Amino acid sequence: MKAKHFLYLIAIGLFVVSCENSKTGSNKLPVLGTVEEAQYQFVNQDSAEVSPKTFENKIYVTDFFFTTCPTICPTMKQQMLRVYEEFENNENVMLLSHTIDPQHDTVGVLRTYAEGLGIASDKWMMVTGDKKEIFDIAAKYMVSALKDESQPGGLVHSGAFVLIDQNKKIRGYYDGTKEMETNELIDDMKVLLNE
């Protein structure tokens, strides 16, 4: 190989390395919004109260679903299970799924669903409560996800996973129906835990 070609290769190599660095080097996720001020009180699958205090000093992922949803929800739960398994033993991580059909999804229904998934209720909470309160909090979580409003079912039923940090700042939105985006979420959670 000619020396000139060699130089090109080195230049390309350096370029690739520098790109990699800029992607992972600074290791900070953007702040996309906040739910610091948000107040709510729901109950989970064990009838335990869930409020902002529940997530003190934790990072958590939240989503909105309903147990009888035949469209995107099972896929979302399938993907959320992957997140659950990845962080099952990390006490700084929690998951929070809100039903958007509280009339049907009572504590008992959520409990059966959670048992079916085989999840621990102190790690992955499935909550129900006042419908208006649930939709109000959904609007706060989804504040920067407005661009997905065109999806069937609207904003609340967009299939989004929202990543919240220890200070209740919104740090990422991911399409919970897609394996690749869930992989990205898992990677970002690791970044967030190291911040």
Added chain:
Amino acid sequence: MNKKTLTILGPALVGLVVVLILLYSTRATDQGAELYAVHCQSCHMENGQGLRGVIPPVAKADYLSIHRAELACLIRYGAENPMVVNGKTYQQAMPGNEQLTETDIANVLNYVLKSWGNEEKPLSLQEVQNQLEACD
């Protein structure tokens, strides 16, 4: 290339192209697979595994042989009561698919009956029609 080889090779090539097009188009229109993707997959998943203890698998499910005679009605009208699949009880109700025609139901069932390691005998359209006439 002389004329003689052309007269032999020409039709052979045309035949080959026709065969390839046929192969491709039958593969692209596996009705059962398409129906499964649209109507079943979001719950029973791409690989037929279902969702843990919430939604039962259709892959290697003993339900397919045990309840063979009720499968068409299950697809059309769904099920409210808990269901036992491979010894495990599933509480989740299954929604019906009343928009599917008899042929659709036969196609999607036959896709499930032969996929993901399932080796069940296919159901004829007549069998599906008979089942549907006798739904409770």
